[in-house]
Amino acid sequence: MSSEDKVAHRVLERYREGAAVFAGSDLPPLMTGHWLQKSGQASVDRTWTDVTDAVEWLKKCYTDNPPFERTDGLQAYVGVDVKVAYAYDVLPGGVDVTWVHYTQAKNLFSLSVVCCPNRFHPTLACPLSPS
Numbered sequence: 001m002s003s004e005d006k007v008a009h010r011v012l013e014r015y016r017e018g019a020a021v022f023a024g025s026d027l028p029p030l031m032t033g034h035w036l037q038k039s040g041q042a043s044v045d046r047t048w049t050d051v052t053d054a055v056e057w058l059k060k061c062y063t064d065n066p067p068f069e070r071t072d073g074l075q076a077y078v079g080v081d082v083k084v085a086y087a088y089d090v091l092p093g094g095v096d097v098t099w100v101h102y103t104q105a106k107n108l109f110s111l112s113v114v115c116c117p118n119r120f121h122p123t124l125a126c127p128l129s130p131s
């Protein structure tokens with residue numbers, strides 16, 4: 001085996017090791033659709049077939065964890081109405097929605113609605129049947 005083949009083999013082995021660990025780890029995916037590969041992340045009470053139910057969940061979580069307000073009176077983030085309109089626009093097409101902001105306590109708040117089937121990862125299986 002040539003030295004290039006050995007390097008390629010080591011890279012492939014390292015990839016396989018990482019892929020095996022990824023599904024059960026706390027490490028978030030780089031692409032939202034890859035949440036579908038994470039074991040134990042899906043929940044029946046957060047699996048919907050109606051876009052309105054998913055958007056209502058997003059709005060409730062947002063309301064429970066509002067973004068911080070700037071001291072200069074300017075808006076730090078786009079308004080929730082814009083976020084909601086975007087979610088209603090893209091979710092029916094299988095495009096994921098992620099909302100991220102810092103809360104008033106300066107904690108990072110992040111939530112996602114991941115579509116299944118997923119427009120950008122159509123071969124990934126849905127972890128749960130909708131309730």
